[in-house]
Amino acid sequence: MTSSSPANPGTAVTDARAVSWVVTTQDAPWREQPPLDFGRVTGMPNVIVDTASPKQTVDGIGGCFNELGWTALGLLSEGDREGILSDLFTPGAGLNLSLCRMPVGANDFSTDWYSYDEVDADFGLEHFSIDHDRATLVPFIQAAQRYRGDLRLWASPWSPPTWMKTNGHYAAARPWDGSDVDNGIRDDQLGAEGTDMFILEDRYLEAYARYFARFVEAYGEEGIRVEMVMPQNEFNSAQVFPSCVWTAEGLARFIAVLGPEMDRLGVRVFLGTEERPHDAQIESVLADPAAGPWVQGVGFQWAGKGAIAAVHHAHPELALYQTEQECGDGRNDWRFARYSWGLMRHFFTHGAEAYTYWNLALTEGGVSRWGWAQNSLVVVDPEQGTFRYTHEYFLMRHLGHFLQPGAQRLATMSWTGHENLLAFRNPDGGVVLVMQNDLAEPLPVQIVIGGDVITPTLSADSFATLVIPPA
Known part of the structure; x- marks a missing residue:
């Protein structure tokens, strides 16, 4: 399992709202990861989650x-x-x-x-x-x-x-x-x-x-x-x-x-x-x-x-x-x-x-x-x-597991092969981000969600869910 620390540790921002996340690979299902801290944008992000214009409600x-x-x-x-x-x-x-x-x-x-x-x-x-x-x-x-x-x-x-x-x-x-x-x-x-x-x-x-x-x-x-x-x-x-x-x-x-x-x-x-x-x-x-x-x-x-x-x-x-x-x-x-x-x-x-x-x-x-x-x-x-x-x-x-009744899908913008994701906002304001890394090697990702930035490294050939708590 790869490290779950931010890709740019020098940019971490102290925040009690740490991000919880879980990863599944073929040989190791449902492994909870150490919480992620929020950081600052360093260069062009790989993913931007649009929280301002929600799409359909999940029934x-x-x-x-x-x-x-x-x-x-x-x-x-x-x-x-x-x-x-x-x-x-x-x-x-x-x-x-x-x-x-x-x-x-x-x-x-x-x-x-x-x-x-x-x-x-x-x-x-x-x-x-x-x-x-x-x-x-x-x-x-x-x-x-x-x-x-x-x-x-x-x-x-x-x-x-x-x-x-x-x-x-x-x-x-x-x-x-x-x-x-x-x-x-x-x-x-x-x-x-x-x-x-x-x-x-x-x-x-x-x-x-x-x-x-x-x-x-x-x-x-x-x-x-x-x-x-x-x-x-x-x-x-x-x-x-x-x-x-x-x-x-x-x-x-x-x-x-x-x-x-x-x-x-x-x-x-x-x-x-x-x-x-x-x-x-x-x-x-x-x-x-x-x-x-x-x-x-x-x-x-x-x-x-x-x-x-x-x-x-x-x-x-x-x-x-x-x-x-x-x-x-x-x-x-x-x-x-x-x-x-x-x-x-x-x-x-x-x-x-x-x-x-x-x-x-x-x-x-x-x-x-x-x-x-x-x-x-x-x-x-x-x-x-x-x-x-x-x-x-x-x-x-x-x-x-993570979607609450009334959750809404969120649109995302992504580049350079990071499009493999779905995002949702729960009624409590928290965001659920489900991602796949279909590569045979770890994939660092810089994600912007509202005013927050997280930089997980996704395990090779894996699914991951990141839960960003309400602001």
Whole structure:
């Protein structure tokens, strides 16, 4: 670990407001450093943080509740499981997660396919039930609520009930070549991007809107409030797991019905999740006179990152969420943590107000029911009954641990290869600066923040968070 003393020790200024900071490298995560003193500007600074013109307010940092996360944690002792939950959700303690995602029915990391009503043509939803979730999702969320009573939640489906779909099947694609997964789909049931797999008839649209309402009400009875919904996860993608493709026009027709139903329950409607760089799709829905007025925000993930800048520029009034960090390959390696940092920088720099990690916990290898290996914040060894935190956990902690509710992103100016950072101001006036040194050698940096100057030396190939207390 490199020295944390100022690069120009002769210029230090005595100040009780010393800067605390923490550093993570591949081999040494979350190492607290000796406090930094303030100094004076010596030459051209590398970074200037603009505290006078704050950007978007951060609505929250979170992850997703899914069944395989809960079954993975269930392999641990009660003490270990509760320790992880406390670390993920207790305000100000560990990761500090506050705004999380949940599925409406099965997702790709469920134990298997299910919906809340698989009885054909049950337009009255007489057979609607969330009983399946009482074994997994309900206790998972309630366990998190024990540590964060003000935990906020939003939800999206991966597939409607099969009887509401044109193909009568939960999936839309064949298993991957060489896969031993069988989802039972026939050739005549395959879906395709740019089509509508939902039956766009009034009685189906109305029943599906009521299905959302029953979901919100049923979870409310369990003490779990859903504050926002998105109509479809990745509405362009025909997948081997639960999925349903929609056109923008089809989504507009549904949102026109869903909006009033959710408004009755005090639940917001966002458009998403958008996983293509197609801002024109979003514009099409927003321009629809029956659907547009109901849309209060937009969610982006994966290649949707290519659309967020245009939407933010055209619609600064909309709340924009990053809805799912790209999920890796189950290796949970340092390479992907470095890649994930680039995603975080991109989304926040282009207006995202929330950032959502995907799997909170998985068993070693992270393979789903449908054969897809993914990363997670916590990895459980099912044979040993042990766990470990991953590199991405520590990366997320470098941001989430330090942000207070109502934090605002700050613009920065930087030169000569020092642009790899994000800055935020907390409501108490303190500044949180997250930086990456992607070099294989230490990097001295001179940073000007308001009237303050700090000169840390960032460890080789590291992430660092510096917390500058209020003046």
